[in-house]
Amino acid sequence: MKRLAAVVALLGLATATAACSGGTTDKSGGSGGGGGLFTTIDVNRPGLDASAPANPWHPKGNSFLGYNAMKLGWVKNHVTDPNQFYPAIAEKWEIAEDNSAITIHLQPNAKWSDGKPVTAEDVKLSIGIAYTQGSTAFAITPGAAGAAADVEVVDDRTIKVTQDMSNPSSKFARGVLDSIIVPAHVWNSVLPADFWEKLKTSRGTGDGAEKAREEVLAVGQKVLAFKPPQDVSAGPFTLERVNPGEALLLKNKNFFNAANVAPDQVKFLNYSGNEQIWNYLTAGKLDQSGFVAAPTDVMNRIKQAPGSHLIKGFSPVAVGMAFNQSKKPYDNVHVRRGLAYLIDRQQVTKVASPEGGTAAVTTSGIHQKPAQEWIGSDLSSLEPYAHDVAKAEAEFKEAGLQKKNGKWALADGSPWKVTMHAPSGFSDWISAQENIKSQLIENGVDAEVVTVADYPIYLEEIDAGKYDVGFWLMALGPAPYDIFQRLYGASNGWTNVAGKVKHSPAGKAGNWMGSSEEIDVEGVGKINPGELTAKLNAASAEEAKPIMSQLAKAANQDLPAIQLWDYVNTQFTNTSRFTGWPEQDSDLLRLPAGVWIQLGLVKKKQ
Numbered sequence: 001m002k003r004l005a006a007v008v009a010l011l012g013l014a015t016a017t018a019a020c021s022g023g024t025t026d027k028s029g030g031s032g033g034g035g036g037l038f039t040t041i042d043v044n045r046p047g048l049d050a051s052a053p054a055n056p057w058h059p060k061g062n063s064f065l066g067y068n069a070m071k072l073g074w075v076k077n078h079v080t081d082p083n084q085f086y087p088a089i090a091e092k093w094e095i096a097e098d099n100s101a102i103t104i105h106l107q108p109n110a111k112w113s114d115g116k117p118v119t120a121e122d123v124k125l126s127i128g129i130a131y132t133q134g135s136t137a138f139a140i141t142p143g144a145a146g147a148a149a150d151v152e153v154v155d156d157r158t159i160k161v162t163q164d165m166s167n168p169s170s171k172f173a174r175g176v177l178d179s180i181i182v183p184a185h186v187w188n189s190v191l192p193a194d195f196w197e198k199l200k201t202s203r204g205t206g207d208g209a210e211k212a213r214e215e216v217l218a219v220g221q222k223v224l225a226f227k228p229p230q231d232v233s234a235g236p237f238t239l240e241r242v243n244p245g246e247a248l249l250l251k252n253k254n255f256f257n258a259a260n261v262a263p264d265q266v267k268f269l270n271y272s273g274n275e276q277i278w279n280y281l282t283a284g285k286l287d288q289s290g291f292v293a294a295p296t297d298v299m300n301r302i303k304q305a306p307g308s309h310l311i312k313g314f315s316p317v318a319v320g321m322a323f324n325q326s327k328k329p330y331d332n333v334h335v336r337r338g339l340a341y342l343i344d345r346q347q348v349t350k351v352a353s354p355e356g357g358t359a360a361v362t363t364s365g366i367h368q369k370p371a372q373e374w375i376g377s378d379l380s381s382l383e384p385y386a387h388d389v390a391k392a393e394a395e396f397k398e399a400g401l402q403k404k405n406g407k408w409a410l411a412d413g414s415p416w417k418v419t420m421h422a423p424s425g426f427s428d429w430i431s432a433q434e435n436i437k438s439q440l441i442e443n444g445v446d447a448e449v450v451t452v453a454d455y456p457i458y459l460e461e462i463d464a465g466k467y468d469v470g471f472w473l474m475a476l477g478p479a480p481y482d483i484f485q486r487l488y489g490a491s492n493g494w495t496n497v498a499g500k501v502k503h504s505p506a507g508k509a510g511n512w513m514g515s516s517e518e519i520d521v522e523g524v525g526k527i528n529p530g531e532l533t534a535k536l537n538a539a540s541a542e543e544a545k546p547i548m549s550q551l552a553k554a555a556n557q558d559l560p561a562i563q564l565w566d567y568v569n570t571q572f573t574n575t576s577r578f579t580g581w582p583e584q585d586s587d588l589l590r591l592p593a594g595v596w597i598q599l600g601l602v603k604k605k606q
Contacts, residue, residue, distance in 0.1 A: 319471055
């Protein structure tokens with residue numbers, strides 16, 4: 001989940017200055033004015049590709065969630081429960097008490113933009129497509145946690161999906177409801193006639209099953225390349241046209257809640273980086289934008305724009321300074337602790353994310369807001385690693401580091417330089433690392449910041465173990481397993497397949513962190529953090545709490561990463577043309593503004 005700072009890769013595509021070409025539908029000009037025109041950006045995907053199809057699975061597809069792309073449900077931003085949703089194409093649902101199945105009832109008046117009804121067959125075909133992409137509940141890996149075992153069309157408006165209970169997941173319902181739905185009468189050609197038989201075979205073992213899995217995944221390439229002849233949407237809007245500068249969507253009169261959809265048109269502006277979004281916001285061109293990192297002076301200019309309005313709420317994400325423990329001296333916990341004491345997290349956050357983050361109270365592996373729910377009083381017992389130069393020096397000496405002429409060197413006397421990597425365009429990460437660099441150098445630790453071309457390259461290289469130190473998104477809630485798998489999952493050597501946990505040594509199978517397989521945690525004893533994390537996948541909330549406490553203590557003591565700041569979800573809106581924005585701390589804030597619109601919150605200003 002990359003938000004435009006640290007959380008979506010910034011792709012260097014065309015600028016957003018071109019005027020909309022062709023047609024006469026847009027009569028309000030390019031300023032974002034006009035009560036019926038809603039102007040925004042897609043914060044999850046920089047750059048518009050005019051040649052891309054209206055295909056929600058295409059990497060650059062002109063499909064915008066909440067606007068012309070619809071899911072069964074919209075995930076609520078709950079602090080601890082991953083299975084709470086707002087209705088979308090699904091009106092309601094029942095989850096079995098043991099989480100073994102979910103029965104979904106579609107909106108009774110749901111129609112596609114061409115007038116055809118939305119049916120359970122559309123949902124089944126969309127689930128089939130999801131299997132070809134290996135997504136969430138519809139993974140074809142044998143034994144995958146939370147995988148669907150059966151998809152049953154009960155009637156035209158009802159569908160039942162069951163979970164493979166040999167390796168259940170507490171997030172199964174989330175995986176199902178979070179599915180994108182497309183019209184079968186447009187998309188049915190992408191799945192072969194024998195698809196469901198191939199899928200059934202793929203769940204087995206042996207050569208036949210392996211061949212079937214390959215054939216199912218091969219269909220995925222056909223899905224990615226599919227170009228619908230026109231945008232047929234069940235959402236509040238349909239795509240009218242797109243050019244390198246902007247995409248224009250028109251209101252869908254057949255949307256089941258069309259009477260409460262205020263905008264007549266939606267315009268997505270193109271951008272290639274944070275600076276363009278800052279300019280749009282400063283000029284008051286956008287009715288809404290998701291979070292974008294901005295320095296204090298820019299943020300002040302944005303706030304002064306006519307109608308500018310900021311909404312803030314919980315964001316279950318933190319950023320950590322993570323270590324490659326296969327590289328010296330980061331294999332020594334006292335070095336990691338020394339850096340934790342030396343870095344002033346308050347200062348880093350003020351410089352890097354003044355409006356979009358709060359300095360972490362400590363390293364627990366959990367965002368501080370849900371940490372209160374998950375580990376309670378244990379949070380206050382953790383070492384806070386408050387900024388303390390004397391404690392940092394004591395830890396460095398304990399690690400055997402040497403201080404020569406005011407500069408710290410390795411135990412053997414060779415030079416030590418902390419080299420931090422960040423993707424180009426991640427302005428908050430880069431600002432944070434530059435500030436950390438200054439703090440370290442001021443205290444005798446040589447340091448440098450190296451930027452990488454883009455986020456995909458960054459992930460590829462960090463996975464290959466090329467970095468000593470890198471920034472790492474962690475604490476990805478609300479599900480307990482997701483929170484800790486960023487620290488004690490595949491990136492640190494533990495893989496969970498078919499309910500069995502396997503540990504790979506540092507440098508193998510994507511293990512770039514290289515923590516010890518077993519940690520002796522004070523007050524707890526020896527634990528295997530990867531195995532404990534795997535238990536969270538099927539644990540109830542009450543079962544998860546003692547496990548979360550042990551893992552938080554392990555993360556705090558062993559420091560595979562220093563938790564720097566916890567993100568705050570900051571949404572930029574403008575009250576000049578529309579009203580009815582979500583309230584502060586609303587659980588709607590992590591959903592696209594298209595969802596706010598389709599739920600009837602957003603109103604034209606009178």
